Amino acid sequence: MFNDADNLTEKQKGILTAATELFAEKGYAATSTSEIAKKAGVAEGTIFRHYKSKKDLLLTVVSPVMIKIIGPYIKKDLYNVLDAEFDHYEDFLRAMIANRINFITDNISFLRIVVQELPFHEELKNQAVEHIGKDIFEKLRGVIRYYQEKGQIVPGHPDAIIRMVGSSIFSYILSRYVLFPESAWEDEEIEIDRIIQLLSNGIGMIDE
Amino acid sequence: MFNDADNLTEKQKGILTAATELFAEKGYAATSTSEIAKKAGVAEGTIFRHYKSKKDLLLTVVSPVMIKIIGPYIKKDLYNVLDAEFDHYEDFLRAMIANRINFITDNISFLRIVVQELPFHEELKNQAVEHIGKDIFEKLRGVIRYYQEKGQIVPGHPDAIIRMVGSSIFSYILSRYVLFPESAWEDEEIEIDRIIQLLSNGIGMIDE
């Protein structure tokens, strides 16, 4: 996971891991520090030796990851994509989807926390906007413009395109891997083809 | 709001309204019954005269609404849409979007609760799947098929289409009305045209 970080004692790593999982599973407010302690196998007081408060623990669980891991993680992928200079944007999408699936399923606990707690904690919101919103979104605009200039993507304001592409991918992953993992899904490849097909040509019949 | 229901005393309505707003604002676990009581202008004990427990209050806030209000609400809209038998699916989309905007902005508190608490309460999940998942999704499949048969929408498994259309609309509303209401947005009409355009023709250039 992301705790391979460094200068942390075993206990501290245990606390972070336990907190991450419990926050994801039950929500921040419904998780007690004594549960975290028990799961981490430490005394409750130990938690507060390292984190000033429960809130501080939440921010720690969420913040350095956001900064150190997710930021570079996403950026690295984007750079790969850009450097690879795919001949066609569809290849870009395909790479993107594959990568997002890995990312989301790998970091599902962390993402759940972010999504669940974001609305309730100003501090989290600031961090999220700071480290994802601005940075990543700008990169994505560049990508879209790149393929627009290559004449592969329709012209127009990139934000609307990003929203449509992004939400399509996101809702697919959400549906398949989080909400209804037990439903009967077709082969990954086929589903992805379908999404790219729809994104590329739209849902309208050509003759219109 | 939705409390115009019926056989509820003023106190009960007050409790439900207060609970709805506070749950939406701070989350279920972080809201105390005494806060609810204060906001509703009743004594703490009064809440428990009407609702067995705090959890019961959450379910009450969320469940009968889901059943009595949202179900019909959505269905009524869909029937309107279906009855209207739009000549073109784009008109259907347009009506759908307008309607969803109203619905979401009107019921933002309620929806926040559902989204936030869904993952943590088995009972809620069951209700949601029962009353929205199955019911609504089936209707939507019907709509898609209707326009597929009219030759306006590309053939293919409706679910993927629903996901793409739904998530596009949803992410637009989410972005504009919930996440970044203070950003500089263009005219609603233009934005909607853009979405429908993208949905219809896709993001790929035609000659491909």
Added chain:
Amino acid sequence: MFNDADNLTEKQKGILTAATELFAEKGYAATSTSEIAKKAGVAEGTIFRHYKSKKDLLLTVVSPVMIKIIGPYIKKDLYNVLDAEFDHYEDFLRAMIANRINFITDNISFLRIVVQELPFHEELKNQAVEHIGKDIFEKLRGVIRYYQEKGQIVPGHPDAIIRMVGSSIFSYILSRYVLFPESAWEDEEIEIDRIIQLLSNGIGMIDE
């Protein structure tokens, strides 16, 4: 005691009494709320239904008393004294001493708290200065001037006189009733005569 006040439930009175005694006995910081609860025969939570915090309890124990009881108490005595218009200031002193003895021994718990905690709590200090310092001191100056004008007390700045008289009385009571109650003391009357004698004529031999 001072809890004969009013609109307080039995429990609340119990809490105040228990807190007063324990704070006096062990000091504020060394007294736990669970001890107070046990001594008062209530659940620990009950304390916090009535007092926002432990600090709030301290202020309550100390403040309204200072305002409602001690203020009038002292004032009433002073007025009695002033109204009585003693022929001689020695009679005033005698009355004063008798009264102070009663007051201090009656309110020993309360006074201990004030003396012990005053240095550590800004709020207390403010209250004390407000309600005793200003008010009482001014009254005392009036008394001194009264007897100065009658030609019974030496002229000069009243504050120094008040300090000497006050501290003599105070140190006598402190020694006899608080610090060394088990020592062998002479008859009260004799001791008081001695003090008044010393205060009146000083410690120097007359011929000087």
Added chain:
Amino acid sequence: MFNDADNLTEKQKGILTAATELFAEKGYAATSTSEIAKKAGVAEGTIFRHYKSKKDLLLTVVSPVMIKIIGPYIKKDLYNVLDAEFDHYEDFLRAMIANRINFITDNISFLRIVVQELPFHEELKNQAVEHIGKDIFEKLRGVIRYYQEKGQIVPGHPDAIIRMVGSSIFSYILSRYVLFPESAWEDEEIEIDRIIQLLSNGIGMIDE
């Protein structure tokens, strides 16, 4: 300060100094050992290497000082006074007052601790009575008797005289240097003359 004592490492002196100041400032019970450690610039554990417990630290802060420093300090002064064989007790008082002012203002932290914590710790009380009560009080009686025999001080039980003189001086210093240092005070010399005048001749008019 008083820690120039001896065989103490820098660390130990730092701990004692930090503890003294913090105990004086916030009270014993409200001071944490970690605060002391931080202020002293040592690790938390180091305190317990030198002092068995927090209580032991308090006793150390207060005890050897009481024995080694204050005792001799006071005694030395008294001997000076006695050796000097002032012609007049007023000179003695003047020297005494000057000396007490220095002593109190120099050792204010230490004295605060003694005064504050004395009532709560049996051990402290014993030490105090042992090393000050008995010893010093006996010396003072001697001084009083000395001037009584010289015919300068009125005859009578010395204790009452000591109390009056002592408390007058004490209350002056307390008022001027501790409680209301920011008030408008007259010249030290004038104030002291006033006190000695009052102590010598009393507050009554001579003709009585």
Added chain:
DNA sequence: AATGAATGAGACTTCATTCAT
């Protein structure tokens, strides 16, 4: 000797829930 991570008892406080009025 010194460190500081770890502990666990216990501090203060909150809160859902009960019950006499």
Added chain:
DNA sequence: TATGAATGAAGTCTCATTCAT
């Protein structure tokens, strides 16, 4: 039906003290 005082379990957090390094 409504109240709100009372409860006690549980929550967050502090702190003196221990111990491996």
